[in-house]
Amino acid sequence: MSIASRRMSRIKASPAAMISARAMEMARAGRDVIALSAGEPDFDTPDPIKIAAIRAIVEGKTKYPPLTGIPELREAICRKLDRENGLRYAPDEVIVSNGGKQVVYNALAATLNPEDEVVVPAPFWMSYPDMTLLAGGTPVVAPADAANGFRLTPEQLERAITAKTKWLILNNPGNPSGAVYSAGDLAELAAVLRRHPHVWVLADDIYEHIVYGGGPFATMAQVAPDLYERTLTMNGLSKAYCMTGWRIGYGAGPKSLIAAMAKVQSQTTSGASSISQWAGVEALDGDQTFIRDNLAVFEERRDLAAAMLDQANGLSCRAPNGAFYLYVDCAGTVGKRTPDGGVIESDGDFAKYLLDAEEVAVVHGEAFGLSPYFRVSYALATNRLEEACRRIQRACASLSA
């Protein structure tokens, strides 16, 4: 008999983490695996940020931090939100947590009653539905169309909302789609939300700085200031600042929401690492030019991988405007035979075939709520990315009707 609670049977461990772990295991066994499955930049954390952390250690800033974050970091976050997003928050309307992930979980755990629904546009970041379930709510998946660049339309949002809806989670730019909502797109969604005053918005802006083509980034509280009082603006240092391991994320919203989230954090993890927080002050206040430099590298890789994958038999791939992922359509491989006689019946089968036949790890679309697709992360060295795309082309060419 399992010790796990009934609640555990409703959720699953992150498939991306599981696939990455399997790829690492294969690599340790001496196989030349290329993992396109991890959601983290390959770039190292910039030196000034590392030095700020070392300074914090040397200066003894190593005690329990304040629950919602050191004042210096919360003030730096307020400056950032004002400077980059035109958003005015006070430090007591901000919480610092152990990564963006904990911000999302705290918000859901602090607000969901058993009957509450959370609208999650698909394809979605895998944690949203499972975190909703873990917090006792019900995820309502609203599929977005590839033809609309995987952006949810106002009509699709309207259809997904019920009297029980508590939150809309809007991830912009999107993981895994790379979709970017413009200010105009957000204004249209805001018009729907105005008709439903009971619905809150969780704006997951963690890929904010990874937008191509010089396109301005927009977030809901900025586009629709009248929704300020029911918006949680969430962001973090993991992606743009190459700080995935430092575990710093933050949320900004109405004081009562932040206080409820702080309560969850107080009885689970307490404040985020004091050392990482001091590094975070340097990240937000220091030189930002590396963000632009990294973006140029990401853009080059995006174009390379999208073109190569679009040429593969049975695949179709467009280059999206944001994040560092491609969401590749593999409908043309479904029903085909692998060289050893198996039949590809789903995107899960295709991902397994890629790993077995060509030692390339990708995450299948089913994990993101929209099939048949797979996600490629192009946040890895360009030569390895090119080699991986070559292998995928070869795997596709080896399939027969």
Ligand SMILES: Cc1ncc(COP(=O)(O)O)c(C=O)c1O
């Ligand atoms: C859409 C999205 N939100 C939040 C997170 C969480 O980021 P963090 O590593 O800061 O917890 C991720 C990380 O993959 C993500 O893709």
